[in-house]
Amino acid sequence: EVQLVESGGGLVQPKGSLKLSCAASGFDFNAYAMSWVRQAPGKGLEWVASISIKTQNYATLHVDSVKERFTISRDDSQSMVYLHMNKLKTEDTALYYCTVSASGGHASWGQGTLVTVAS
Amino acid sequence: DVVMTQTPVSLSVSLGNQASISCRSSQSLLHDDGNTYLSWYLQRPGQSPQLLIYLASNRFSGVSNRFSGSGSGTDFTLKISRLEPEDLGIYYCFQHTHLPLTFGSGTKLEIK
Numbered sequence: 443e444v445q446l447v448e449s450g451g452g453l454v455q456p457k458g459s460l461k462l463s464c465a466a467s468g469f470d471f472n473a474y475a476m477s478w479v480r481q482a483p484g485k486g487l488e489w490v491a492s493i494s495i496k497t498q499n500y501a502t503l504h505v506d507s508v509k510e511r512f513t514i515s516r517d518d519s520q521s522m523v524y525l526h527m528n529k530l531k532t533e534d535t536a537l538y539y540c541t542v543s544a545s546g547g548h549a550s551w552g553q554g555t556l557v558t559v560a561s
Numbered sequence: 562d563v564v565m566t567q568t569p570v571s572l573s574v575s576l577g578n579q580a581s582i583s584c585r586s587s588q589s590l591l592h593d594d595g596n597t598y599l600s601w602y603l604q605r606p607g608q609s610p611q612l613l614i615y616l617a618s619n620r621f622s623g624v625s626n627r628f629s630g631s632g633s634g635t636d637f638t639l640k641i642s643r644l645e646p647e648d649l650g651i652y653y654c655f656q657h658t659h660l661p662l663t664f665g666s667g668t669k670l671e672i673k
Contacts, residue, residue: 479610486664486666487664488664489657489662489663489664503661503662505662539609539610545615545619545621545622546596546615546616546657547612547655548600550612551610553609554609
């Protein structure tokens with residue numbers, strides 16, 4: 443069974459930093475691209491970032507609103523994916539989901555970790 | 562950016578009836594590789610989203626055959642037949658043909 447467990451969320455002040463982690467299990471982690479998707483309170487879904495696999499040189503993509511501030515990374519040896527978030531803004535407040543990119547979509551989702559940016 | 566427009570914003574359907582949700586993209590979602598990267602998701606109240614349909618018309622593993630996806634280019638439809646109580650929630654379409662990847666704003670399905 444695929445399991446994705448996010449952690450690292452919390453309350454942070456504007457301009458602060460946070461590192462989100464996602465522990466993956468139950469599938470061949472090395473073979474799948476991974477993504478982060480967020481959902482602001484009471485709002486819809488927003489794709490944040492994706493990272494490909496080793497054979498695709500771990501290519502990364504980020505939505506413009508987080509470029510230069512957020513960085514997605516992965517550690518295949520630990521089956522972990524991360525989202526390093528810097529210069530946080532109040533509009534980054536959201537539930538952050540880790541997803542497996544497969545079957546032409548986000549095939550599996552974690553339960554999410556809540557990031558609140560407030561002073 | 563590709564804008565994904567979902568209609569209706571909300572709908573109320575009786576149990577056993579059919580629901581239909583439209584998703585229109587501001588650009589064709591046909592990729593150069595020949596695939597159409599349009600997927601559908603259901604987010605039940607208090608839960609994480611789940612994948613229903615991928616590549617516009619392929620049902621994901623374990624998804625009921627009451628769910629079907631169709632469409633091409635810029636016009637796509639999700640149909641849910643024989644509505645059941647567990648079908649309530651918010652449905653989202655999503656494209657990953659063009660960067661940035663974008664979701665529709667969601668359609669809230671209520672059971673009448």
